[in-house]
Amino acid sequence: MKDPVLVACAHGTRNPTGRRLIAELALAAREQRPGLDTTAAFVDVQPPTVADVVAGLAAEGRRAVVVPLLLSGGYHVHVDIASAVAGSDGVVAARPLGPDPRLAEVLDDRLRQAGADPGDARTAVVLAGAGSSDPRAVADVEETAALLQRSWAGPVTTGYGSAAQPPVPEAVSAARRAGAQRVVVAAYLLAPGHFAGKLAGAGADLVTAPLLPDPRIAAVLLDRYDAARR
Numbered sequence: 001m002k003d004p005v006l007v008a009c010a011h012g013t014r015n016p017t018g019r020r021l022i023a024e025l026a027l028a029a030r031e032q033r034p035g036l037d038t039t040a041a042f043v044d045v046q047p048p049t050v051a052d053v054v055a056g057l058a059a060e061g062r063r064a065v066v067v068p069l070l071l072s073g074g075y076h077v078h079v080d081i082a083s084a085v086a087g088s089d090g091v092v093a094a095r096p097l098g099p100d101p102r103l104a105e106v107l108d109d110r111l112r113q114a115g116a117d118p119g120d121a122r123t124a125v126v127l128a129g130a131g132s133s134d135p136r137a138v139a140d141v142e143e144t145a146a147l148l149q150r151s152w153a154g155p156v157t158t159g160y161g162s163a164a165q166p167p168v169p170e171a172v173s174a175a176r177r178a179g180a181q182r183v184v185v186a187a188y189l190l191a192p193g194h195f196a197g198k199l200a201g202a203g204a205d206l207v208t209a210p211l212l213p214d215p216r217i218a219a220v221l222l223d224r225y226d227a228a229r230r
Contacts (some may be wrong), residue, residue: 002065003035003037003144004062004063004083005037005039005065006036006221007039007067008026008038008041008068009043009050010031010041010042010043010051010190011042011076012042012043013045013191013192013194014046015191015197016153018192018196020196021190021212022069022190023040024213025213025217025221026038026040028217028218029221029222029225032215032219032222033222036040037055041053041054041141042164043076043081046128051080053084053089054066054084054091057125058088058091060091061090063090064092064229065091065092065093065094068095068185069097069190070096071096071097071098071188072129072136073096073134073136074132074134075168076114077093077095077096077135078088078136082118089167094224096140099140099159099223101214102217103144103147103220104151107208110208110211111118112123113209114207114208114209116208118152118153122182123153123180123181124154124178124181124182125152125155125156125184125186126156126157126158126159126185126202127144127145127185127186127191128168128186128187128195128202129159129160129161129188130188130189131161132164133164133185137164139186141158141160147148157174158171159185161203162195168171168185168199169201172185172203176211182206183203183205184207184208185206185207186208187207187210187211188207189210190212191210191211191212202223
């Protein structure tokens with residue numbers, strides 16, 4: 001029997017670089033798993049919607065696994081994607097990409113590439129997530145911060161672009177009040193887009209690049225697919 005289609009479901013962005021990197025992530029997964037049938041879907045901003053993609057595959061009698069290209073489990077995972085797969089025989093949803101130790105490794109690399117020293121206890125890191133009103137999403141980001149803290153001498157805290165508290169600029173200010181001589185914002189975002197563009201104005205000394213491109217993220221994507229199809 002043919003393997004289920006991997007539906008790579010991203011948030012969606014108007015940023016052309018962000019769109020390209022998300023498309024390349026799905027291609028990278030296909031390169032790591034030759035013969036795997038993949039297609040794209042989105043929960044916001046750009047078509048096709050995940051509901052339309054799932055409905056089309058179900059109408060063709062094809063099995064599918066929807067993998068959220070999202071770093072935490074908020075509204076889009078628990079409502080948008082869950083609703084899209086509900087009632088569709090042979091279509092299931094995987095869990096989001098994060099939290100995962102490999103994502104923390106990519107974050108650590110991005111921090112080093114930006115010029116931050118993981119051994120400097122006077123450097124604070126603010127892990128900047130997009131944000132969600134869903135406490136499960138906030139918990140996922142906090143778990144990622146805890147994973148990153150294992151390899152970081154200075155404090156690692158969290159900040160958010162919207163919906164959750166504290167906002168990234170407030171988290172940066174709090175880190176300085178706590179005694180940090182240098183504050184680095186680690187962009188916990190897959191690709192450039194709306195939230196990534198706002199981080200430069202958060203008041204940090206350094207801001208890292210988003211996570212993509214990196215082959216480890218495609219490996220996480222395939223692991224989520226495999227776990228869900230089982």
